[in-house]
Amino acid sequence: MKDAYTWSAIAMIVIASTTGDVLLSHAMKRVGHVGDLLRQHGLLRGIGRVLSTPTFLPGVLAMAVGFYSLLFALSWGNLSLVAPASASLTFVGNAFAARIFLHERVGRRRWIAALLVAGGVALMAV
């Protein structure tokens, strides 16, 4: 039962944080360079502009779901399993999602890197 809880929580973390990453990345690309934004509009209006981007708050909500799933998973499984397992699966999931939804050019270099990082993170847990 303990393993079932841990792995379902890990699956939940991967799905929620991939969704959150894609939504937030989309929002921030729309907002544009944060440095320029703050210089032009000041801190408060800059933050307001980020908050009013349609995909920002749903992205934060997805991240919050991922965060609470992480807390839940950590209370059942070891950090040395939960953190690397969810992170390495999220790297691969994000490479797919960024290509499909954000139209990023995930070339050979980035695919190899995503797999190297995912594998490396998994090895760190052994």
Add this chain to the structure above:
Amino acid sequence: MTFRKYLVLAGVTVFSATGDSLLARGMKGLGNVSLHDLSSLFLAILNPWIAGGILLLLAFFASYMSALSWADLTYVLPASSLGYVLVALIALLVFHEEISVTRWLGIAMISSGVGLVAAGPSLTPARKRRHSSAHDAATQEVQS
């Protein structure tokens, strides 16, 4: 990539690694959370370790958002994975823990993955990027 941008990426790495460690430390003190008592997850915020972890993760979030405003998601994410290497090195240098061969292999794989991505452009010109500012930044990055 300017020095400032590398500084933001370093912030992403350091804040996520330290934030996660504090959270883990706090959750260990809390014990197993049962499905019937999920409210204790919300009360967990009152634990000082967890509160500190959340503060660091907020700093992570700010630097992460800043990085995503000028770089691809598939560029920023590998950079944040350097945090694992950082935690292992702190364990080695500060706490004098031993690092196994497989962990060294993991460190080498993560580092080479990050190196591969960092050597390429931070923003790829997307197939349909509507915003001229992002597009200009992309062409600048490719040219430089």
